[in-house]
Amino acid sequence: MHHIEIRSLSKSFRNVIALDGLNIKIGKGSLFGLLGPNGAGKTTLLKILATLINPDNGEIYINNINLRKDPRTIRELIGYVAQDIALDKVLTGRELLDFQADLYHMNKIKKYERIDSLINQLEMNDWIDRKCGTYSGGMKRRIDLAAGLLHIPQILILDEPTVGLDIESREIIWKLMTNLRNQGMTIILSSHYLDEIDKLADCVAIINNGKVIDQGSPTDLKNKLGGDRISLKVREFSNNEESETIKEILSKIDGISQIVVNISQGYSLNFIADREKDLLNKLKVELAFAKFEIFSLTQSQPSLDDVYLQATGNTLQDAEIFMTGKRDFRKESKESMR
Numbered sequence: 001m002h003h004i005e006i007r008s009l010s011k012s013f014r015n016v017i018a019l020d021g022l023n024i025k026i027g028k029g030s031l032f033g034l035l036g037p038n039g040a041g042k043t044t045l046l047k048i049l050a051t052l053i054n055p056d057n058g059e060i061y062i063n064n065i066n067l068r069k070d071p072r073t074i075r076e077l078i079g080y081v082a083q084d085i086a087l088d089k090v091l092t093g094r095e096l097l098d099f100q101a102d103l104y105h106m107n108k109i110k111k112y113e114r115i116d117s118l119i120n121q122l123e124m125n126d127w128i129d130r131k132c133g134t135y136s137g138g139m140k141r142r143i144d145l146a147a148g149l150l151h152i153p154q155i156l157i158l159d160e161p162t163v164g165l166d167i168e169s170r171e172i173i174w175k176l177m178t179n180l181r182n183q184g185m186t187i188i189l190s191s192h193y194l195d196e197i198d199k200l201a202d203c204v205a206i207i208n209n210g211k212v213i214d215q216g217s218p219t220d221l222k223n224k225l226g227g228d229r230i231s232l233k234v235r236e237f238s239n240n241e242e243s244e245t246i247k248e249i250l251s252k253i254d255g256i257s258q259i260v261v262n263i264s265q266g267y268s269l270n271f272i273a274d275r276e277k278d279l280l281n282k283l284k285v286e287l288a289f290a291k292f293e294i295f296s297l298t299q300s301q302p303s304l305d306d307v308y309l310q311a312t313g314n315t316l317q318d319a320e321i322f323m324t325g326k327r328d329f330r331k332e333s334k335e336s337m338r
């Protein structure tokens, strides 16, 4: 039996289709990663799982309990940490956790034990008695995570838990997620960081336009590409016209796919080359014939970036550049509203 089973889930907001018949199964005690560009439907899915909004169609079963029929029971099983956090500014972190625990009707002894243990696990001792208004982004995230864990949920739902955080906070959160998973908690997280998902997740779903377009363990997804990732630099290659010519030469070679021109760090081309064939020699011959001199040629295992590119037709880097702009804008507009 799966811990969570999501069947044909749909949700629209007026004329926007956020989820479009989405199916996902999540095993008990696994760390499940959701990858997808802005607007893919990740937050919508996580909010439905947390019973914060209702789907239009489809069903979710958690421990074989139908979420729509028994949301109260489901709520007890779940801890949810939202993408946008708004903490009270006047309370200290400890007071905030105390207040949250009272909402869960925890008894006093259990409450203080639990709060102390979370303060230690998330390394919050130094600043927990300061007012939340003075916290950095990483501190706020850790408080929020602790609040989501107070009632010891079976399932922890994290919407982009490490976005924009300093490396220390990210590492503390990674360590906690791994520990919780090892203790049997099911964890679902969305992220824009492919390395984070690659390192942590047992299973990944790539979501686009409200649908799952690929799903599996990071290793399986990478192996499915069936080739190595090659990065090619050609000497004195500095403009788009040349890159198009080289791209054309490459695309005529059977076994080479997903050719992407990279202009950010000097011109280079990335592609996937079938492992079975002796493609690199062929490539060298073809380029020499067209009078292009190879500057460097590196071969490596494919990464989740390549999987993502194959699945969505875009690199996540592109999506991230776009997202950074959008995030800054969102932040600014929120701040100017105050």
Ligand SMILES: Nc1ncnc2c1ncn2[C@@H]1O[C@H](COP(=O)(O)OP(=O)(O)OP(=O)(O)O)[C@@H](O)[C@H]1O
Pocket (backbone or CB within 6 Å): 013, 014, 016, 017, 018, 036, 037, 038, 039, 040, 041, 042, 043, 044, 045, 083
């Ligand atoms: N309350 C709402 N009202 C109208 N449209 C909404 C609402 N919530 C979400 N949407 C739309 O639904 C789609 C999915 O949004 P969602 O927030 O789930 O995406 P996401 O994958 O979490 O994106 P991001 O990576 O930017 O957080 C988007 O087109 C979004 O604009």
Ligand SMILES: [Mg+2]
Pocket (backbone or CB within 6 Å): 042, 043, 044, 083, 159
């Ligand atoms: Mg989101």
